[in-house]
Amino acid sequence: MNIREKAAEKDLLLAVDMYGCPNRCRHCWLGHMPNRKMEDGADEWIVDCFRPYFKRISFYSWLREPDFCDDYRERWQRDIALSVQTVPERYELASFWRIVRDPEYVPFLKEVGVKAVQLTFFGLEETTDRFVGRTGAFRELLQATKLLAANGIAPRWQAFLYEENKEEIVELLKLSEELHLKERCRGFGAEFRFFVHTGSCDGENRKQYDIWIRKKNIPEALIPFYSGYESLLTERECCERLRRDVTHWVHHNEKEIVLLISNTCDVFFNFTHMSREWKIRN
Ligand code: SF4
Structure with missing residues (x-):
């Protein structure tokens, strides 16, 4: 062929x-x-x-x-x-930058059938602004959450976990509870999701190697929200596996x-x- x-x-x-x-x-x-x-x-x-x-x-x-x-x-x-x-x-992606600047945008998202929008946090205000690279990003994410929920679109909070922000992510989880996001989404028949990641080892995240979180330091409160926690390997386990078995995923x-x-x-x-x-x- x-x-x-x-x-x-x-x-x-x-x-x-x-x-x-x-x-x-x-x-x-x-x-x-x-x-x-x-x-x-x-x-x-x-x-x-x-x-x-x-x-x-x-x-x-x-x-x-x-x-x-x-x-x-x-x-x-x-x-x-x-x-x-x-x-x-459309996926679950949209611009939170535009959500808070353009009143026509959320209605547009509804029109094209968006049911949920993923919003990315790195902790509380100072840390999120620093990691997003823009002052005001954290407040914009909160405002976007409010605007989306008010229009019947479920916000999905994803948080990236590092050694330096692990306690803040626990605080962020508490904040989502205080804002009653689960209940608010349920009110229009949607599900609020909060989940944590460590991100990939590529691109900019590779440069954060020194603050990548160790498995043993993942706060207990976050384990139920960590996607695929059961199969998570430590760096040592990854290296041992590579030593034992040279096959690799292409x-x-x-x-x-x-x-x-x-x-x-x-x-x-x-x-x-x-x-x-x-x-x-x-
Ligand atoms: S900097 Fe990268 S991760 Fe952040 S919003 Fe832009 S494309 Fe997405």
Whole structure:
């Protein structure tokens, strides 16, 4: 089977960094990149490059902050129009930067069927602002929570856990309880979720190695909210496993190929950060 025939069997998802992101989060697995608006028409010629090879293509004009352009409404329609034989998904992602600045935005999210929006915290005010890289981020996240719930969209709080913020994340959990988010979401038939992660070892988070949390230091109160805690390995256990067994997991796109395209048209798979070493081509 030649490459054209093989590609024709798969779907393609193109995510293009056409506008950038207002944040510079310390855990960002994609890696920090300058914001740059891509030239008009770039979306179309990028899709045209792939059109002859794939039956179905979903096109996204963002890969960092969704809807980080003022004409996000038209932009969404254009993403749909550029997609081939499919409609792009909304997922649980939205711009909290825009939620608190643009009164038309939450109604738009409702209109396009968004049921829940994930909001990312790193602790309380000072720590969250520092980790997001923007003064005011924590207050914006709280305001976004309120606006979403008031409009019947469930906020989902995810918190990234490090040695230095572990006690604050426990406080954050208490704050979510004090705000009665569970009850408020239940009121419109949705579920409030609070969950903790450590983030990936790629991109910016790799630079936080010195403050990565040790398994034994994860506060007990957070264990029920830690996704996959039962299978969590310590660093020592990972190293021992690697010593015993050299087989390793090779990333592979099965039914769908996902390509991330930078604002300078560098192309990457979605396996890890968008650094020079992982660039497929331009
Ligand atoms: S994690 Fe998301 S919001 Fe934060 S800098 Fe990266 S792309 Fe932007």
